[in-house]
Amino acid sequence: MESWAQKRPNVQYLCVCVDSQGVAFQFQQMFGFQHAKNCWIPDRRYFPVGYGQLGCSGFVISDEDGLFVSRKTTSYLNYGEKAFDDVDDILDKLLEKKKDNKENYSPTSSVTPLKTENREEKAPKRQKKEEEEKKMEIEVPKSVGVDSMDEDHEECAVAIALLIKTRSVDALQTVSQQLIHHFNEEEELMQKHNFGNANDDPSNEFSAYRNHVKDHKRILEIINREINAVALVSSACCGAKGTSTCETTKKLAKVDTQVIKEIVEAFSNHTEKYDSLYGHVIPSNAS
Ligand SMILES: [Fe+2]
Secondary structure, three states: HHHHHHOOOOOOOEHHHHHHHHHHHHHHHHOOOOOEEEEEEOOOHHHHOOOOOOHOOOOEOOOOOOOOEOOOOOOOOHHHHHHHHHHHHHHHHHHHHOOOOOOOOOOOOOOOOOOOOOOOHHHHHHHHHHHHHHHHHOOOOOOOHHHHHHHHHHHHHHHHHHHHOOOOOHHHHHHOOOOOOOHHHHHHHHHHHOHHHHHOOOOOOOOHHHHHHHHHHHHHHHHHHHHHHHEEEHHHHHOOOOOHHHHHHHHHHHHHHHHHHHHHHHHEEEEHOOOHHHHHHOOOOOO
């Protein structure tokens, strides 16, 4: 949000904490808001009624008169980073509308004509893709303040590093197993210490716990989609599931680089934006 606010100084970005003032201060430390405004709702009486959600489920956008343009933009929990393109599109249209000098505005000016790519244009693109692939790496996440979770994160990062290196389906399945195991343990801990209203009314849209769990599911869905895609290819190649030919095809199959990139981003973003929040509620030696 801070980088958005820097990019668009004519839009007011508000990060409204629905937890405590302490969590708002924690967000300030984490994100260093300067251009975006950091605020909190002091009491449940001030909560919006009938709509509203945590930022990872979508943003609320209003125009300069306070009229809603969107009560819920595309959700990060469903679309990852791509969800933010929706916010940019809405703001682009809103700001375009506002332009006083309409004479110079042509409705087609924002449409880039399609070009036929030639070999010369493709070559640098391919080279760029290869460079990006080479650069892909996973770092062990920073401590989240709970030792057992730090250990889990390190194990998950090691499994993802192996996936980057080998691109094998077996490595992808290991990542899946590690993450499932870790997410289960983490969710149990959050419930035990009632992080993010874990034990409150399940319909509470503002529960940090429930949104956290949704992000776990989103990450596992990215992995499951790829596992299913590979399974489909191998069964299509050999004609029957589970035969030795199938196993060979599976061994030869490579996990899509784009998917690995998505997993790396999703895991890194998750530990940074979600896991870093429970350290002040769950004791460091909890297990
Ligand atoms: Fe988590």
